[in-house]
Amino acid sequence: MTEQSSTDSAMRTITLASRGSQLAQIQTNIVLAELEAAFPSTSSGGHKFTTSFMSTAGDKNQSQALYLLGGKALWTKELEVALKEGDVDMLVHSLKDVPTTLPDGCLLGAILKREDPVDSLVVKKGKSWKTLEDLPDGSVVGTSSVRRVAQLRRKFPKLQFLDVRGNLNTRMAKLDAEDGPYAALILAKAGMVRVGFGDRLTSDILPPTLYHAVSQGALGVEIRSDDAEALRLCAALTHWETEWRCLAERACLRVLEGGCSVPVGVFSELSAPAGEQKGVLKLTGCVTAIDGQTHVEHAVEESVASREEAEALGAKLAKILIETGAKEILDEINIDREKRIGEAKTADEAAKIESAMAAPAAST
Numbered sequence: 313m314t315e316q317s318s319t320d321s322a323m324r325t326i327t328l329a330s331r332g333s334q335l336a337q338i339q340t341n342i343v344l345a346e347l348e349a350a351f352p353s354t355s356s357g358g359h360k361f362t363t364s365f366m367s368t369a370g371d372k373n374q375s376q377a378l379y380l381l382g383g384k385a386l387w388t389k390e391l392e393v394a395l396k397e398g399d400v401d402m403l404v405h406s407l408k409d410v411p412t413t414l415p416d417g418c419l420l421g422a423i424l425k426r427e428d429p430v431d432s433l434v435v436k437k438g439k440s441w442k443t444l445e446d447l448p449d450g451s452v453v454g455t456s457s458v459r460r461v462a463q464l465r466r467k468f469p470k471l472q473f474l475d476v477r478g479n480l481n482t483r484m485a486k487l488d489a490e491d492g493p494y495a496a497l498i499l500a501k502a503g504m505v506r507v508g509f510g511d512r513l514t515s516d517i518l519p520p521t522l523y524h525a526v527s528q529g530a531l532g533v534e535i536r537s538d539d540a541e542a543l544r545l546c547a548a549l550t551h552w553e554t555e556w557r558c559l560a561e562r563a564c565l566r567v568l569e570g571g572c573s574v575p576v577g578v579f580s581e582l583s584a585p586a587g588e589q590k591g592v593l594k595l596t597g598c599v600t601a602i603d604g605q606t607h608v609e610h611a612v613e614e615s616v617a618s619r620e621e622a623e624a625l626g627a628k629l630a631k632i633l634i635e636t637g638a639k640e641i642l643d644e645i646n647i648d649r650e651k652r653i654g655e656a657k658t659a660d661e662a663a664k665i666e667s668a669m670a671a672p673a674a675s676t
């Protein structure tokens with residue numbers, strides 16, 4: 313450690329890092345701007361903030377289906393190595409891509425105010441369809457999320473769902489390609505709005521038609537557990553209502569995971585009296601079989617006065633879902649996973665399926 317950083321923390325430069333995609337860079341710059349506004353530099357010093365962008369396993373492999381890729385830390389693992397080594401100080405993530413259990417030595421320092429968490433429809437350029445109901449029978453809808461496919465197969469049995477990969481620009485190009493297969497895509501509204509594609513969204517797909525992913529629309533900042541200075545800075549970024557909702561949603565997913573990737577959807581609302589840090593949290597969750605045949609849904613509602621109480625409510629919802637049918641869905645997914653691992657031709661392929669199917673990344 314240099315003398316400067318050990319004696320004068322005000323002079324420390326804090327490096328914010330993320331993936332290098334356009335969306336990730338925009339998100340990191342949102343956090344940068346908030347930090348610079350909250351901690352302006354003064355003539356006598358103050359904080360310096362800078363950014364660093366890196367590509368991850370998820371970025372490098374855009375041809376394989378998400379569920380066949382490297383497991384739950386697809387987007388975060390390489391960044392966490394840089395964080396732990398001290399090369400960077402804060403990781404800016406889409407919270408929905410952050411595994412529900414963080415590696416030892418890392419913690420979520422901040423959760424920022426959420427954008428609308430809903431999923432929305434984007435239709436091919438030149439088409440006049442606005443909603444899923446408008447699409448002709450047999451239309452191909454692009455999404456790489458098993459959660460969306462599972463829920464929508466039930467309600468739109470005449471539509472076809474097809475994987476679509478790549479960053480948002482790539483996906484939009486695939487949608488609009490004249491000879492491309494897609495009539496429409498389903499994407500998280502938050503990401504589309506952030507990259508400036510908001511005007512392409514033709515309709516929101518709201519619950520109970522489609523429950524969104526856990527933590528969708530929220531940004532999370534991951535830091536080293538022992539970095540007291542980063543934690544102090546992060547406190548200025550956190551929007552407590554979003555934090556409590558997302559911690560409750562993440563607690564629900566953590567209990568449901570039990571080592572397998574599941575199509576989990578949620579919806580949460582927190583009504584808080586003005587000026588007070590407590591409120592009534594209502595959380596709805598659902599688990600849907602991959603083929604869309606079975607669907608379990610439940611809602612819980614309680615007064616909460618702390619993060620821990622919000623998390624406890626999320627865990628309680630998960631237990632109710634497990635008791636009311638989610639267990640059978642999870643068991644079936646596990647049996648399918650075992651079968652696929654058994655059928656794998658090489659140990660390498662088996663390990664790949666094993667880790668990929670332990671992944672919530674596939675359920676986004």
Ligand SMILES: NCc1[nH]cc(CCC(=O)O)c1CC(=O)O
Nearest residue numbers: 406408499500502503528529676
């Ligand atoms: N799974 C990829 C991903 N991770 C975060 C977002 C953007 C939305 C968000 O911040 O929740 C997206 C794109 C999408 O699902 O359409």
